[in-house]
Amino acid sequence: xxxxxxxxxxxxxxxxxxxxxxxxxxxxxxxxMAILGTGQRESRGVKRGFIADMERTELAVRETIEQAExxxxxxxxxxxxxxxxxxxxxxxVTVEREMGGHRVEQADIDDLLATGQQGIDPDGRVILHAxxxxxxxxxxxxxxxxxxxxxDLLGVDIHVVLADGAPLANLDLCVRSAYxxxxxxxxxxxxxxxxxxxxxxxxxxxALVELGAGVTNVSLYAGGMLVGLHSIPMGAADITDDIASAxxxxxxxxxxxxxxxxxxxxxxxxxxxxxxxxxxxGDVAVPGQNAxxxxxxxxxxxxxxxxxxxxxxxxLMTEVNGALAGMGFNTPTGRQVVLTGGGAELKxxxxxxxxxxxxxxxxxxxxxxxxxxxAHSGPAFATLAGLAFYGASTPADLRAxxxxxxxxxxxxxPIWWQRMVRAMRTNY
Numbered sequence: 001x002x003x004x005x006x007x008x009x010x011x012x013x014x015x016x017x018x019x020x021x022x023x024x025x026x027x028x029x030x031x032x033m034a035i036l037g038t039g040q041r042e043s044r045g046v047k048r049g050f051i052a053d054m055e056r057t058e059l060a061v062r063e064t065i066e067q068a069e070x071x072x073x074x075x076x077x078x079x080x081x082x083x084x085x086x087x088x089x090x091x092x093v094t095v096e097r098e099m100g101g102h103r104v105e106q107a108d109i110d111d112l113l114a115t116g117q118q119g120i121d122p123d124g125r126v127i128l129h130a131x132x133x134x135x136x137x138x139x140x141x142x143x144x145x146x147x148x149x150x151x152d153l154l155g156v157d158i159h160v161v162l163a164d165g166a167p168l169a170n171l172d173l174c175v176r177s178a179y180x181x182x183x184x185x186x187x188x189x190x191x192x193x194x195x196x197x198x199x200x201x202x203x204x205x206x207a208l209v210e211l212g213a214g215v216t217n218v219s220l221y222a223g224g225m226l227v228g229l230h231s232i233p234m235g236a237a238d239i240t241d242d243i244a245s246a247x248x249x250x251x252x253x254x255x256x257x258x259x260x261x262x263x264x265x266x267x268x269x270x271x272x273x274x275x276x277x278x279x280x281x282g283d284v285a286v287p288g289q290n291a292x293x294x295x296x297x298x299x300x301x302x303x304x305x306x307x308x309x310x311x312x313x314x315x316l317m318t319e320v321n322g323a324l325a326g327m328g329f330n331t332p333t334g335r336q337v338v339l340t341g342g343g344a345e346l347k348x349x350x351x352x353x354x355x356x357x358x359x360x361x362x363x364x365x366x367x368x369x370x371x372x373x374x375a376h377s378g379p380a381f382a383t384l385a386g387l388a389f390y391g392a393s394t395p396a397d398l399r400a401x402x403x404x405x406x407x408x409x410x411x412x413x414p415i416w417w418q419r420m421v422r423a424m425r426t427n428y
Contacts, residue, residue, distance in 0.1 A: 012387030017214030037072025191386030196364030211343025
């Protein structure tokens with residue numbers, strides 16, 4: 001049997017605060033997505049999701065792409081990149097058009113979308129996404145394809161993501177300086193949702209919590225679209241820094257200890273298990289010298305390590321809980337939380353989060369990609385996989401429409417939210 005033929009190459013780059021990773025995928029003639037090559041380098045020029053050192057970031061991008069190209073055996077020019085900075089803002093614009101009971105024609109849909117384009121108020125920010133997500137008939141019935149249906153009132157919900165212009169320009173410049181063309185910049189929560197969430201989860205209602213190195217993004221899905229987004233300037237790298245500070249060790253060793261011995265759940269055995277640590281200079285620590293106040297004789301108990309980790313996690317989950325409450329994620333229509341990102345690889349974090357948030361929690365891993373390397377199949381690479389899905393599907397975006405000058409009938413947020421909840425209760 002002949003191997004599936006690759007019809008289209010999609011290259012994704014995830015530039016995070018801890019790592020820069022790249023993925024070259026191919027869409028085959030059977031419609032599947034296959035991984036052809038991957039690359040990864042340490043990120044030293046990004047802080048809290050923002051470019052802090054252009055030169056270092058550009059170098060990391062170059063090296064990551066070169067590694068992926070060697071594995072894939074091909075050269076690439078066009079890439080999709082993600083943005084996870086704390087300046088992301090999400091909104092839903094709802095517009096409607098009187099139809100008088102007539103059948104919906106393509107011209108009516110085009111006019112409605114053009115009207116929706118005029119209803120977007122960026123308020124000094126850059127429109128990162130403006131995607132029609134759901135059409136409605138007579139203000140109540142959600143439909144995917146209204147063409148040919150009779151309607152008194154035709155409406156559409158447009159998902160809009162806004163971001164500050166300067167950080168986006170810096171990110172774009174870093175990638176283009178590596179002699180790569182940028183197909184588009186994708187908000188990290190959108191890409192991650194494509195990789196980790198099922199269509200049913202997005203429809204019923206789910207919260208996606210991305211535990212990145214420098215930023216934790218909390219996004220809320222309902223009715224099949226992203227309806228809320230909140231960024232917390234805290235992440236897994238803060239846990240590493242807390243460990244390094246508490247025990248007087250280097251960050252690299254603190255990260256290693258966190259990965260091998262760290263856990264979000266404590267047990268009685270942790271008080272007897274000892275972990276050997278080293279001084280900041282690489283030598284085994286001696287009592288009272290560069291070992292930190294919580295170290296004894298160059299060793300610490302695992303319980304002490306877990307205590308430091310849980311102290312930071314408690315602060316983080318308090319912020320996450322507040323963000324979920326602020327976005328209205330306190331109703332029984334959907335209470336599941338999906339944890340993803342590099343921080344979600346910490347042992348026991350799902351159980352810890354379930355107790356801290358009082359909701360069902362699962363770990364979100366990328367799925368739907370063939371030949372995914374085992375090292376890239378964890379939650380830390382969910383955004384990277386989602387970028388590949390986004391590049392393969394290229395969703396419709398109103399930014400590509402010509403500017404129109406029609407009047408806008410925009411609904412306020414409480415109305416579209418009530419309509420969405422009513423529709424979900426009717427269907428489920």
